[in-house]
Amino acid sequence: MASAFGHALLGATLGKLLLPAHPSRPWWLLAAACAVVPDADVVGFKFGVAYASLWGHRGLSHSILAAAVLATGLLLLAYLVRRRWPLAAGRVWLLLFLATISHGVLDAMTTGGLGVAFWSPFEQERYFFGFRPIQVSPIGVSRFAGAAAWRVLRSEAIWIGIPCVLLWLGQRFLTSSPRPMAS
Structure with a gap:
Protein backbone atom coordinates (compact mmCIF):
# COMPACT_ATOMS: atom_id res chain seq x y z
CA MET A 1 0.00 0.00 0.00
CA ALA A 2 0.98 3.60 -0.34
CA SER A 3 1.22 5.45 2.97
CA ALA A 4 -1.69 7.35 4.53
CA PHE A 5 0.18 10.56 3.64
CA GLY A 6 0.23 9.78 -0.09
CA HIS A 7 -3.40 8.67 -0.12
CA ALA A 8 -4.59 11.77 1.77
CA LEU A 9 -2.60 14.11 -0.46
CA LEU A 10 -4.21 12.68 -3.58
CA GLY A 11 -7.69 12.85 -2.01
CA ALA A 12 -7.22 16.51 -1.06
CA THR A 13 -5.85 17.27 -4.52
CA LEU A 14 -8.94 15.76 -6.11
CA GLY A 15 -11.01 17.99 -3.82
CA LYS A 16 -9.14 21.07 -4.97
CA LEU A 17 -9.56 20.09 -8.61
CA LEU A 18 -13.26 19.18 -8.50
CA LEU A 19 -14.44 21.78 -5.96
CA PRO A 20 -11.95 24.64 -6.28
CA ALA A 21 -13.86 27.31 -4.31
CA HIS A 22 -12.66 28.08 -0.77
CA PRO A 23 -16.01 27.21 0.92
CA SER A 24 -15.41 23.65 -0.32
CA ARG A 25 -12.40 23.05 1.93
CA PRO A 26 -14.33 20.79 4.34
CA TRP A 27 -15.10 18.55 1.35
CA TRP A 28 -11.37 18.47 0.54
CA LEU A 29 -10.70 17.17 4.06
CA LEU A 30 -13.44 14.59 3.72
CA ALA A 31 -11.98 13.52 0.36
CA ALA A 32 -8.57 13.13 2.02
CA ALA A 33 -10.19 10.92 4.67
CA CYS A 34 -12.03 8.88 2.01
CA ALA A 35 -8.72 8.27 0.28
CA VAL A 36 -7.29 6.78 3.49
CA VAL A 37 -10.31 4.85 4.84
CA PRO A 38 -9.99 1.66 2.71
CA ASP A 39 -6.95 0.72 4.81
CA ALA A 40 -9.22 0.28 7.83
CA ASP A 41 -9.31 -3.32 6.62
CA VAL A 42 -5.90 -3.93 8.23
CA ALA A 68 -19.65 4.02 -4.56
CA VAL A 69 -21.33 2.92 -1.31
CA LEU A 70 -19.12 5.19 0.81
CA ALA A 71 -19.65 8.22 -1.46
CA THR A 72 -23.42 7.65 -1.48
CA GLY A 73 -23.58 7.11 2.28
CA LEU A 74 -21.59 10.26 3.05
CA LEU A 75 -23.68 12.36 0.69
CA LEU A 76 -26.88 11.04 2.30
CA LEU A 77 -25.44 11.73 5.75
CA ALA A 78 -24.65 15.30 4.71
CA TYR A 79 -28.24 15.67 3.57
CA LEU A 80 -29.64 14.28 6.83
CA VAL A 81 -27.45 16.55 8.95
CA ARG A 82 -28.12 19.75 7.00
CA ARG A 83 -31.62 18.93 5.68
CA ARG A 84 -30.54 20.01 2.21
CA TRP A 85 -28.27 18.70 -0.47
CA PRO A 86 -24.80 20.23 -0.68
CA LEU A 87 -24.24 22.65 -3.52
CA ALA A 88 -23.09 20.67 -6.56
CA ALA A 89 -24.16 17.37 -4.96
CA GLY A 90 -23.20 15.43 -8.10
CA ARG A 91 -19.70 16.85 -7.99
CA VAL A 92 -19.43 16.13 -4.26
CA TRP A 93 -20.45 12.51 -4.87
CA LEU A 94 -17.94 12.22 -7.73
CA LEU A 95 -15.22 13.70 -5.52
CA LEU A 96 -15.86 11.28 -2.66
CA PHE A 97 -16.08 8.32 -5.06
CA LEU A 98 -12.86 9.24 -6.91
CA ALA A 99 -11.01 9.96 -3.68
CA THR A 100 -11.98 6.56 -2.28
CA ILE A 101 -11.17 4.64 -5.46
CA SER A 102 -7.87 6.53 -5.77
CA HIS A 103 -6.71 4.44 -2.82
CA GLY A 104 -6.89 1.23 -4.78
CA VAL A 105 -5.35 2.90 -7.82
CA LEU A 106 -2.29 3.96 -5.82
CA ASP A 107 -2.04 0.54 -4.17
CA ALA A 108 -2.11 -1.11 -7.60
CA MET A 109 0.94 1.01 -8.45
CA THR A 110 3.03 -0.21 -5.50
CA THR A 111 5.87 -2.69 -5.47
CA GLY A 112 4.34 -5.17 -3.03
CA GLY A 113 1.30 -6.89 -1.60
CA LEU A 114 -1.26 -9.10 -3.31
CA GLY A 115 -2.84 -6.58 -5.66
CA VAL A 116 -6.24 -4.88 -5.42
CA ALA A 117 -9.66 -6.56 -5.69
CA PHE A 118 -11.25 -3.75 -7.73
CA TRP A 119 -14.27 -5.88 -8.73
CA SER A 120 -14.96 -7.39 -5.31
CA PRO A 121 -17.33 -8.93 -4.24
CA PHE A 122 -18.21 -10.04 -7.77
CA GLU A 123 -14.69 -11.19 -8.58
CA GLN A 124 -11.92 -11.91 -6.11
CA GLU A 125 -9.00 -11.57 -8.50
CA ARG A 126 -6.51 -8.92 -7.45
CA TYR A 127 -4.76 -6.61 -9.84
CA PHE A 128 -1.61 -4.57 -10.16
CA PHE A 129 -0.94 -2.08 -12.92
CA GLY A 130 1.95 -2.64 -15.30
CA PHE A 131 3.51 0.60 -14.01
CA ARG A 132 4.44 0.11 -10.32
CA PRO A 133 6.87 2.85 -9.25
CA ILE A 134 5.54 3.51 -5.71
CA GLN A 135 7.43 1.76 -2.94
CA VAL A 136 5.08 -0.32 -0.82
CA SER A 137 4.56 1.01 2.70
CA PRO A 138 4.94 -1.39 5.62
CA ILE A 139 1.68 -2.22 7.38
CA GLY A 140 1.55 -0.77 10.88
CA VAL A 141 2.73 2.44 12.48
CA SER A 142 5.61 0.75 14.30
CA ARG A 143 7.04 -0.60 11.04
CA PHE A 144 6.76 2.78 9.34
CA ALA A 145 9.96 4.28 10.71
CA GLY A 146 13.56 4.94 9.82
CA ALA A 147 14.86 3.80 6.47
CA ALA A 148 11.56 2.16 5.46
CA ALA A 149 9.62 5.39 6.01
CA TRP A 150 12.21 7.44 4.16
CA ARG A 151 12.14 5.05 1.19
CA VAL A 152 8.33 5.19 0.97
CA LEU A 153 8.04 8.95 1.47
CA ARG A 154 10.76 9.67 -1.10
CA SER A 155 8.96 7.47 -3.62
CA GLU A 156 5.61 9.13 -2.87
CA ALA A 157 7.10 12.61 -3.13
CA ILE A 158 8.14 11.77 -6.68
CA TRP A 159 5.14 9.72 -7.87
CA ILE A 160 2.30 11.36 -5.90
CA GLY A 161 3.53 14.69 -4.51
CA ILE A 162 5.01 16.17 -7.69
CA PRO A 163 2.00 15.25 -9.86
CA CYS A 164 -0.38 16.71 -7.23
CA VAL A 165 1.57 19.99 -7.10
CA LEU A 166 1.64 20.15 -10.90
CA LEU A 167 -2.13 19.60 -11.01
CA TRP A 168 -2.68 22.38 -8.44
CA LEU A 169 -0.43 24.74 -10.37
CA GLY A 170 -2.03 23.79 -13.68
CA GLN A 171 -5.49 24.45 -12.31
CA ARG A 172 -4.38 27.78 -10.88
CA PHE A 173 -2.78 28.78 -14.18
CA LEU A 174 -5.77 27.69 -16.27
CA THR A 175 -8.40 29.27 -14.03
CA SER A 176 -6.68 32.54 -13.17
CA SER A 177 -8.38 35.45 -14.80
CA PRO A 178 -6.18 37.70 -16.89
CA ARG A 179 -5.43 41.02 -15.26
CA PRO A 180 -6.42 44.13 -17.14
CA MET A 181 -3.49 46.03 -18.54
CA ALA A 182 -2.77 49.34 -16.89
CA SER A 183 -3.23 52.35 -19.15
Missing part, protein backbone atom coordinates in the same frame (compact mmCIF):
# COMPACT_ATOMS: atom_id res chain seq x y z
CA VAL A 43 -7.79 -4.30 11.52
CA GLY A 44 -8.75 -7.71 10.17
CA PHE A 45 -5.18 -8.92 10.72
CA LYS A 46 -5.76 -8.62 14.49
CA PHE A 47 -8.77 -10.92 14.16
CA GLY A 48 -7.10 -13.52 11.94
CA VAL A 49 -8.68 -12.43 8.65
CA ALA A 50 -6.54 -13.80 5.82
CA TYR A 51 -4.95 -11.18 3.57
CA ALA A 52 -6.36 -12.81 0.41
CA SER A 53 -9.95 -13.16 1.68
CA LEU A 54 -12.93 -11.01 0.68
CA TRP A 55 -12.56 -9.07 3.95
CA GLY A 56 -8.75 -9.09 3.86
CA HIS A 57 -6.39 -6.26 3.07
CA ARG A 58 -6.95 -4.77 -0.40
CA GLY A 59 -10.15 -6.79 -0.71
CA LEU A 60 -13.73 -5.51 -0.60
CA SER A 61 -12.84 -2.20 1.10
CA HIS A 62 -10.62 -1.31 -1.89
CA SER A 63 -13.30 -2.10 -4.49
CA ILE A 64 -15.20 0.15 -6.86
CA LEU A 65 -18.43 -0.95 -5.17
CA ALA A 66 -17.15 0.11 -1.73
CA ALA A 67 -16.16 3.51 -3.13
Whole structure:
Protein backbone atom coordinates (compact mmCIF):
# COMPACT_ATOMS: atom_id res chain seq x y z
CA MET A 1 0.00 0.00 0.00
CA ALA A 2 0.98 3.60 -0.34
CA SER A 3 1.22 5.45 2.97
CA ALA A 4 -1.69 7.35 4.53
CA PHE A 5 0.18 10.56 3.64
CA GLY A 6 0.23 9.78 -0.09
CA HIS A 7 -3.40 8.67 -0.12
CA ALA A 8 -4.59 11.77 1.77
CA LEU A 9 -2.60 14.11 -0.46
CA LEU A 10 -4.21 12.68 -3.58
CA GLY A 11 -7.69 12.85 -2.01
CA ALA A 12 -7.22 16.51 -1.06
CA THR A 13 -5.85 17.27 -4.52
CA LEU A 14 -8.94 15.76 -6.11
CA GLY A 15 -11.01 17.99 -3.82
CA LYS A 16 -9.14 21.07 -4.97
CA LEU A 17 -9.56 20.09 -8.61
CA LEU A 18 -13.26 19.18 -8.50
CA LEU A 19 -14.44 21.78 -5.96
CA PRO A 20 -11.95 24.64 -6.28
CA ALA A 21 -13.86 27.31 -4.31
CA HIS A 22 -12.66 28.08 -0.77
CA PRO A 23 -16.01 27.21 0.92
CA SER A 24 -15.41 23.65 -0.32
CA ARG A 25 -12.40 23.05 1.93
CA PRO A 26 -14.33 20.79 4.34
CA TRP A 27 -15.10 18.55 1.35
CA TRP A 28 -11.37 18.47 0.54
CA LEU A 29 -10.70 17.17 4.06
CA LEU A 30 -13.44 14.59 3.72
CA ALA A 31 -11.98 13.52 0.36
CA ALA A 32 -8.57 13.13 2.02
CA ALA A 33 -10.19 10.92 4.67
CA CYS A 34 -12.03 8.88 2.01
CA ALA A 35 -8.72 8.27 0.28
CA VAL A 36 -7.29 6.78 3.49
CA VAL A 37 -10.31 4.85 4.84
CA PRO A 38 -9.99 1.66 2.71
CA ASP A 39 -6.95 0.72 4.81
CA ALA A 40 -9.22 0.28 7.83
CA ASP A 41 -9.31 -3.32 6.62
CA VAL A 42 -5.90 -3.93 8.23
CA VAL A 43 -7.79 -4.30 11.52
CA GLY A 44 -8.75 -7.71 10.17
CA PHE A 45 -5.18 -8.92 10.72
CA LYS A 46 -5.76 -8.62 14.49
CA PHE A 47 -8.77 -10.92 14.16
CA GLY A 48 -7.10 -13.52 11.94
CA VAL A 49 -8.68 -12.43 8.65
CA ALA A 50 -6.54 -13.80 5.82
CA TYR A 51 -4.95 -11.18 3.57
CA ALA A 52 -6.36 -12.81 0.41
CA SER A 53 -9.95 -13.16 1.68
CA LEU A 54 -12.93 -11.01 0.68
CA TRP A 55 -12.56 -9.07 3.95
CA GLY A 56 -8.75 -9.09 3.86
CA HIS A 57 -6.39 -6.26 3.07
CA ARG A 58 -6.95 -4.77 -0.40
CA GLY A 59 -10.15 -6.79 -0.71
CA LEU A 60 -13.73 -5.51 -0.60
CA SER A 61 -12.84 -2.20 1.10
CA HIS A 62 -10.62 -1.31 -1.89
CA SER A 63 -13.30 -2.10 -4.49
CA ILE A 64 -15.20 0.15 -6.86
CA LEU A 65 -18.43 -0.95 -5.17
CA ALA A 66 -17.15 0.11 -1.73
CA ALA A 67 -16.16 3.51 -3.13
CA ALA A 68 -19.65 4.02 -4.56
CA VAL A 69 -21.33 2.92 -1.31
CA LEU A 70 -19.12 5.19 0.81
CA ALA A 71 -19.65 8.22 -1.46
CA THR A 72 -23.42 7.65 -1.48
CA GLY A 73 -23.58 7.11 2.28
CA LEU A 74 -21.59 10.26 3.05
CA LEU A 75 -23.68 12.36 0.69
CA LEU A 76 -26.88 11.04 2.30
CA LEU A 77 -25.44 11.73 5.75
CA ALA A 78 -24.65 15.30 4.71
CA TYR A 79 -28.24 15.67 3.57
CA LEU A 80 -29.64 14.28 6.83
CA VAL A 81 -27.45 16.55 8.95
CA ARG A 82 -28.12 19.75 7.00
CA ARG A 83 -31.62 18.93 5.68
CA ARG A 84 -30.54 20.01 2.21
CA TRP A 85 -28.27 18.70 -0.47
CA PRO A 86 -24.80 20.23 -0.68
CA LEU A 87 -24.24 22.65 -3.52
CA ALA A 88 -23.09 20.67 -6.56
CA ALA A 89 -24.16 17.37 -4.96
CA GLY A 90 -23.20 15.43 -8.10
CA ARG A 91 -19.70 16.85 -7.99
CA VAL A 92 -19.43 16.13 -4.26
CA TRP A 93 -20.45 12.51 -4.87
CA LEU A 94 -17.94 12.22 -7.73
CA LEU A 95 -15.22 13.70 -5.52
CA LEU A 96 -15.86 11.28 -2.66
CA PHE A 97 -16.08 8.32 -5.06
CA LEU A 98 -12.86 9.24 -6.91
CA ALA A 99 -11.01 9.96 -3.68
CA THR A 100 -11.98 6.56 -2.28
CA ILE A 101 -11.17 4.64 -5.46
CA SER A 102 -7.87 6.53 -5.77
CA HIS A 103 -6.71 4.44 -2.82
CA GLY A 104 -6.89 1.23 -4.78
CA VAL A 105 -5.35 2.90 -7.82
CA LEU A 106 -2.29 3.96 -5.82
CA ASP A 107 -2.04 0.54 -4.17
CA ALA A 108 -2.11 -1.11 -7.60
CA MET A 109 0.94 1.01 -8.45
CA THR A 110 3.03 -0.21 -5.50
CA THR A 111 5.87 -2.69 -5.47
CA GLY A 112 4.34 -5.17 -3.03
CA GLY A 113 1.30 -6.89 -1.60
CA LEU A 114 -1.26 -9.10 -3.31
CA GLY A 115 -2.84 -6.58 -5.66
CA VAL A 116 -6.24 -4.88 -5.42
CA ALA A 117 -9.66 -6.56 -5.69
CA PHE A 118 -11.25 -3.75 -7.73
CA TRP A 119 -14.27 -5.88 -8.73
CA SER A 120 -14.96 -7.39 -5.31
CA PRO A 121 -17.33 -8.93 -4.24
CA PHE A 122 -18.21 -10.04 -7.77
CA GLU A 123 -14.69 -11.19 -8.58
CA GLN A 124 -11.92 -11.91 -6.11
CA GLU A 125 -9.00 -11.57 -8.50
CA ARG A 126 -6.51 -8.92 -7.45
CA TYR A 127 -4.76 -6.61 -9.84
CA PHE A 128 -1.61 -4.57 -10.16
CA PHE A 129 -0.94 -2.08 -12.92
CA GLY A 130 1.95 -2.64 -15.30
CA PHE A 131 3.51 0.60 -14.01
CA ARG A 132 4.44 0.11 -10.32
CA PRO A 133 6.87 2.85 -9.25
CA ILE A 134 5.54 3.51 -5.71
CA GLN A 135 7.43 1.76 -2.94
CA VAL A 136 5.08 -0.32 -0.82
CA SER A 137 4.56 1.01 2.70
CA PRO A 138 4.94 -1.39 5.62
CA ILE A 139 1.68 -2.22 7.38
CA GLY A 140 1.55 -0.77 10.88
CA VAL A 141 2.73 2.44 12.48
CA SER A 142 5.61 0.75 14.30
CA ARG A 143 7.04 -0.60 11.04
CA PHE A 144 6.76 2.78 9.34
CA ALA A 145 9.96 4.28 10.71
CA GLY A 146 13.56 4.94 9.82
CA ALA A 147 14.86 3.80 6.47
CA ALA A 148 11.56 2.16 5.46
CA ALA A 149 9.62 5.39 6.01
CA TRP A 150 12.21 7.44 4.16
CA ARG A 151 12.14 5.05 1.19
CA VAL A 152 8.33 5.19 0.97
CA LEU A 153 8.04 8.95 1.47
CA ARG A 154 10.76 9.67 -1.10
CA SER A 155 8.96 7.47 -3.62
CA GLU A 156 5.61 9.13 -2.87
CA ALA A 157 7.10 12.61 -3.13
CA ILE A 158 8.14 11.77 -6.68
CA TRP A 159 5.14 9.72 -7.87
CA ILE A 160 2.30 11.36 -5.90
CA GLY A 161 3.53 14.69 -4.51
CA ILE A 162 5.01 16.17 -7.69
CA PRO A 163 2.00 15.25 -9.86
CA CYS A 164 -0.38 16.71 -7.23
CA VAL A 165 1.57 19.99 -7.10
CA LEU A 166 1.64 20.15 -10.90
CA LEU A 167 -2.13 19.60 -11.01
CA TRP A 168 -2.68 22.38 -8.44
CA LEU A 169 -0.43 24.74 -10.37
CA GLY A 170 -2.03 23.79 -13.68
CA GLN A 171 -5.49 24.45 -12.31
CA ARG A 172 -4.38 27.78 -10.88
CA PHE A 173 -2.78 28.78 -14.18
CA LEU A 174 -5.77 27.69 -16.27
CA THR A 175 -8.40 29.27 -14.03
CA SER A 176 -6.68 32.54 -13.17
CA SER A 177 -8.38 35.45 -14.80
CA PRO A 178 -6.18 37.70 -16.89
CA ARG A 179 -5.43 41.02 -15.26
CA PRO A 180 -6.42 44.13 -17.14
CA MET A 181 -3.49 46.03 -18.54
CA ALA A 182 -2.77 49.34 -16.89
CA SER A 183 -3.23 52.35 -19.15
